[in-house]
Amino acid sequence: MDSKLMGVIEEQQSVQFTGKLNVLATFNRQFLGHILFKDGEVIQVRFNGHKGLKAFYQLIIQEYSLQSFDYIVEPELVGEKERQIHYPFAVIKNKMSDVLKLYRESLKLRPPENVKILIDAEFIEDTLPCTPQEFSVLETLTEWNNPHDIYQNCTLLDHEITMALVSLRKKGALKILAPRREQV
Secondary structure, three states: OOOHHHHHHHHHHHOOOOEEEEEEEOOOOOEEEEEEEEOOEEEEEEEOOEEHHHHHHHHHHHHHOOOOEEEEEEEOOOOHHHOOOOOOHHHHHHHHHHHHHHHHHHHHHOOOOOOEEEEOHHHHHHOOOOOHHHHHHHHHHOOOOOHHHHHHHOOOOHHHHHHHHHHHHHOOOEEEEOOOOOOO
16 A cells, blocks of 8 residues: 555654654644654654554555644654554555455445444353454443544554454444434
8 A cells, every 4th residue: 555654654764863753734734743753763642632552554445545744854863762552654554455455345244323332231241252452342322432543542452343343243242322312
């Protein structure tokens, strides 16, 4: 996948850049996040309230979904203590195509935004085995119950959240509440 972001990152790697790459919304120049580089390595990403690899892949997914961003390079002193990403960029880039493929496949399974998702109390009592991804989604569901908030606040990638929701639904762990229809 060729993207504007990948071109900018590869350029910063080639010059061993240290500093910040700011991510701005194209239409209003609002600050959405940043990518920190140290000697050409990506060491930290923050985007739309996310951080680390989730933030990076969310940025890639949104750019893939035809959202447009502007990128502003800003030299800055960056210390090793700011590192959140420990993988070489080549590893992150290789995983990117898998993440995009899984994201595309999971879109058709994503719950509609107008439902509420609740944990079925009987599931908690049954103590059925739960994967780490399912547990993470259940943990998120203790505070948020609409799909937008679940996807925004869970630390998993979007496709991982979707697949955990599908799996939990098959296990009978979730109750899905549709919105009330208005009486005519």
